[in-house]
Amino acid sequence: MKELPDGWRLSYVGDCVIAAECEQEINPELNNRVLAVARSIRNRARPGIRDVVESYCGVTVYFDPLKVDMASIIFDLRLEIVRCCEVQNCSSDGRLIRVPVCYGGIYGPDLQDVADFAECTKAEVIERHTAVIYRVYMLGFLPGFAYMGSVAPSIAVSRRQTPRLSVPVGSVGIAGRQTGVYPLTGPGGWQLVGRTPVVIVDLGPPMAFVFHPGDKVQFEAVNSEVFDDLSTAV
Amino acid sequence: MSVFVRRPGLFTTVQDTGRWGYQRFGMPVAGAMDVFSYRLGNCLVGNKPPLASLEITLTGPELDFLEGCVCAITGADFEVHVDGVEIALNRRFAVRSGQHMWFGRLRSGARAYLAISGGFDVPLVLGSRSTHVASGIGGVDGRALRADDLLKIGRIRGNVLPRVKSTIPRVKLPKGGSKVRVLAGPDSEIFDSVSAKGFVQSRYRITGESDRMGYRLTGDPIPPSDTENVISTAVPVGSVQVPLDGLPIVLMVDHQTTGGYPRIATVISADLPVLGQLQVSDWIEFEVCERSEAIEGLVAQERALMAVGD
Numbered sequence: 001m002k003e004l005p006d007g008w009r010l011s012y013v014g015d016c017v018i019a020a021e022c023e024q025e026i027n028p029e030l031n032n033r034v035l036a037v038a039r040s041i042r043n044r045a046r047p048g049i050r051d052v053v054e055s056y057c058g059v060t061v062y063f064d065p066l067k068v069d070m071a072s073i074i075f076d077l078r079l080e081i082v083r084c085c086e087v088q089n090c091s092s093d094g095r096l097i098r099v100p101v102c103y104g105g106i107y108g109p110d111l112q113d114v115a116d117f118a119e120c121t122k123a124e125v126i127e128r129h130t131a132v133i134y135r136v137y138m139l140g141f142l143p144g145f146a147y148m149g150s151v152a153p154s155i156a157v158s159r160r161q162t163p164r165l166s167v168p169v170g171s172v173g174i175a176g177r178q179t180g181v182y183p184l185t186g187p188g189g190w191q192l193v194g195r196t197p198v199v200i201v202d203l204g205p206p207m208a209f210v211f212h213p214g215d216k217v218q219f220e221a222v223n224s225e226v227f228d229d230l231s232t233a234v
Numbered sequence: 235m236s237v238f239v240r241r242p243g244l245f246t247t248v249q250d251t252g253r254w255g256y257q258r259f260g261m262p263v264a265g266a267m268d269v270f271s272y273r274l275g276n277c278l279v280g281n282k283p284p285l286a287s288l289e290i291t292l293t294g295p296e297l298d299f300l301e302g303c304v305c306a307i308t309g310a311d312f313e314v315h316v317d318g319v320e321i322a323l324n325r326r327f328a329v330r331s332g333q334h335m336w337f338g339r340l341r342s343g344a345r346a347y348l349a350i351s352g353g354f355d356v357p358l359v360l361g362s363r364s365t366h367v368a369s370g371i372g373g374v375d376g377r378a379l380r381a382d383d384l385l386k387i388g389r390i391r392g393n394v395l396p397r398v399k400s401t402i403p404r405v406k407l408p409k410g411g412s413k414v415r416v417l418a419g420p421d422s423e424i425f426d427s428v429s430a431k432g433f434v435q436s437r438y439r440i441t442g443e444s445d446r447m448g449y450r451l452t453g454d455p456i457p458p459s460d461t462e463n464v465i466s467t468a469v470p471v472g473s474v475q476v477p478l479d480g481l482p483i484v485l486m487v488d489h490q491t492t493g494g495y496p497r498i499a500t501v502i503s504a505d506l507p508v509l510g511q512l513q514v515s516d517w518i519e520f521e522v523c524e525r526s527e528a529i530e531g532l533v534a535q536e537r538a539l540m541a542v543g544d
């Protein structure tokens with residue numbers, strides 16, 4: 001059995017979960033490897049595997065210990081990690097998704113605060129937020145909530161001191177170097193700069209998620225009329 | 235042909251074994267909190283594989299049966315009457331069309347399961363009928379039952395009712411609290427020896443801010459030593475997370491799929507059912523065990539369930 005490549009380690013989480021983790025940093029190259037390992041494990045479809053979940057720097061495998069031997073999952077993980085690290089450029093099969101956003105006003109009540117933090121105008125905040133093609137590193141927090149990065153350091157404002165009890169669906173927020181879209185109305189502490197009319201989680205049936213791990217996302221500023229038109233078109 | 239909800243009870247939801255396979259989209263698994271009792275009920279009524287049941291929390295419902303069916307009630311020890319006659323729990327019984335089921339006093343435990351031959355027929359969402367209230371999906375319109383709801387019963391296709399043995403296995407219902415076995419880690423190294431010792435020597439209590447997402451505990455704080463932010467990763471049910479205030483949170487079935495707090499330990503699968511039977515202000519003591527003991531516990535539960543169907 002080959003040794004795990006540098007920086008990778010396996011960790012056991014309780015009796016039915018194994019996590020393979022690489023260096024603890026947020027980096028598209030490492031995340032590509034993580035996605036590739038997760039994809040391979042999923043494609044192997046070993047009976048007894050309940051779920052394979054990718055995150056920033058790790059792949060977490062949920063299994064039924066009465067149906068599959070832990071050693072065989074470890075074997076698969078080691079094999080796939082070695083294989084993915086041998087490939088020079090581990091490509092991502094993510095799609096580019098354009099997300100229209102109406103910034104400021106009632107849609108982005110924290111836009112001024114972000115501008116104050118960045119010591120620039122609101123227009124400049126919008127410019128900097130739309131200039132970057134973000135990467136979906138992982139989903140979590142709420143169904144369909146994508147953690148995207150990386151936000152320009154100048155507008156990387158930290159979470160609000162007190163989270164809001166109700167953030168409207170479609171709100172676009174910033175938390176440090178992460179940005180994301182609230183897929184449902186609910187509590188949340190991110191700084192809200194705008195809102196999108198795009199339905200992030202289609203309750204279906206069939207239920208569908210707009211963002212997948214590895215996707216690229218670019219926000220596009222639209223005015224409130226376009227927002228309203230797109231909202232009614234949905 | 236269905237069951238009419240006259241009174242819903244405190245928090246009654248449709249649950250099955252959960253919505254597996256979609257955590258990568260941030261979709262929580264949900265499912266029965268005491269999966270052993272859930273499965274036992276289904277074994278008793280001949281549902282193989284197990285089908286959606288009602289999870290009944292602390293205060294039970296009142297139901298009118300508009301068709302006859304075979305039921306079993308497992309898990310928490312409730313006083314249950316059908317047309318005024320008390321029925322035995324952990325047994326199969328027949329209910330005739332027009333009969334009325336009433337849940338009274340809760341004697342011990344927290345959650346009972348009403349299994350029905352054919353299962354409760356609510357739409358499948360991503361492969362499961364489990365209700366996840368926070369995202370508003372599964373079960374009856376993604377919410378707990380309300381008065382006047384009408385629950386359809388699934389069509390039974392050749393269900394064979396097992397000959398049930400006289401000794402029925404059941405979850406040992408906690409009286410005021412329970413010891414819970416854990417495997418250490420995965421973030422043990424972030425806790426110094428004082429915190430590690432405190433974790434296994436303290437008696438914690440479940441606070442009022444506890445629900446199907448997780449139990450927030452109060453007791454001796456066991457703060458992580460490294461306050462550096464951990465990068466969020468996928469976390470399973472049973473994870474014992476410790477934020478900076480040092481008060482542990484045990485993740486339960488509706489938990490968010492990812493988390494960033496250090497995890498001192500993970501409750502073993504075999505002890506999740508008993509955890510699901512605890513109430514607010516009950517105590518918990520953690521006991522570290524070996525992986526082999528965790529697996530033996532699961533095997534024993536599996537054997538017990540298989541024996542029911544003989």
